[in-house]
Amino acid sequence: MLKVENMDIRYGAIHALKNVSISVGESEIVTVVGSNGAGKSSLLRALAGTVKPSSGKISFRGEKINSFSAPFRVKSGLTLVPEGRQIFVSMSVEENLLLGAHSQTGPEVKSSIESIFDRFGNLASRRHQLASVLSGGEQQMLAIGRAMVAKPKLMMLDEPSLGLSPILVEQLFELIKELHNQGISILLVEQNTKLALKTAQRGYVLELGSVRQEGTVDELAADKLLAEAYLGESV
Numbered sequence: 277m278l279k280v281e282n283m284d285i286r287y288g289a290i291h292a293l294k295n296v297s298i299s300v301g302e303s304e305i306v307t308v309v310g311s312n313g314a315g316k317s318s319l320l321r322a323l324a325g326t327v328k329p330s331s332g333k334i335s336f337r338g339e340k341i342n343s344f345s346a347p348f349r350v351k352s353g354l355t356l357v358p359e360g361r362q363i364f365v366s367m368s369v370e371e372n373l374l375l376g377a378h379s380q381t382g383p384e385v386k387s388s389i390e391s392i393f394d395r396f397g398n399l400a401s402r403r404h405q406l407a408s409v410l411s412g413g414e415q416q417m418l419a420i421g422r423a424m425v426a427k428p429k430l431m432m433l434d435e436p437s438l439g440l441s442p443i444l445v446e447q448l449f450e451l452i453k454e455l456h457n458q459g460i461s462i463l464l465v466e467q468n469t470k471l472a473l474k475t476a477q478r479g480y481v482l483e484l485g486s487v488r489q490e491g492t493v494d495e496l497a498a499d500k501l502l503a504e505a506y507l508g509e510s511v
């Protein structure tokens with residue numbers, strides 16, 4: 277469903293992504309793990325169309341999408357829940373959701389938004405309040421709700437668990453599994469490697485901009501060096 281071939285990203289002298297190739301199949305949950313500065317967010321931003329790669333091909337549902345604008349990628353079914361949520365705190369909860377529905381019209385907008393309010397009672401009761409009144413966990417749900425409104429075929433999530441309490445992290449991952457069960461493919465970037473490997477079927481380890489390793493989550497979890505570096509286990 278999504279295929280990235282030989283992608284490079286440069287920010288001036290910084291070579292943030294080096295010859296990276298990854299794929300996400302239909303109905304798959306794929307994770308990308310790696311330490312700070314490995315290039316995970318850069319990869320997702322390039323897929324969402326907000327960062328321009330210096331080389332590489334991006335295909336989505338059989339079509340090359342390099343030249344697609346960011347809004348058109350969302351319209352095609354590829355949606356990013358960005359790192360740090362990026363919700364608009366000076367807008368209401370409902371207005372934030374409306375942003376996710378910008379490619380829809382009339383009654384479709386209303387029904388997409390209502391389905392999110394049906395799902396998240398905490399958001400429904402605050403629909404006309406500023407998003408700034410929401411807790412961190414509620415803001416993350418709003419960010420995911422905004423992405424859901426766009427009816428994605430593939431949802432990319434960048435560090436969704438960051439800053440959430442353990443209970444909220446659990447709820448969040450239940451939601452991710454539920455979205456997957458509804459047929460949405462997931463590309464999950466997580467620093468919580470244990471949780472990522474528990475949730476996904478396959479994964480990639482990014483290190484200093486390159487794919488150091490890839491495989492099924494069982495293969496990755498069994499790797500000694502990986503366990504030492506990312507799972508906090510000394511072997």
Ligand SMILES: Nc1ncnc2c1ncn2[C@@H]1O[C@H](COP(=O)(O)OP(=O)(O)OP(=O)(O)O)[C@@H](O)[C@H]1O
Pocket residue numbers: 287290292310311312313314315316317318319359467
């Ligand atoms: N807009 C930018 N301009 C210049 N350099 C950048 C920019 N964004 C990222 N970088 C650099 O590119 C490299 C990869 O950053 P990126 O944010 O993609 O990593 P990451 O894996 O998401 O890290 P983190 O775990 O901290 O979120 C880093 O060296 C970072 O400093």
Ligand SMILES: [Mg+2]
Pocket residue numbers: 316317318359434
């Ligand atoms: Mg990042």
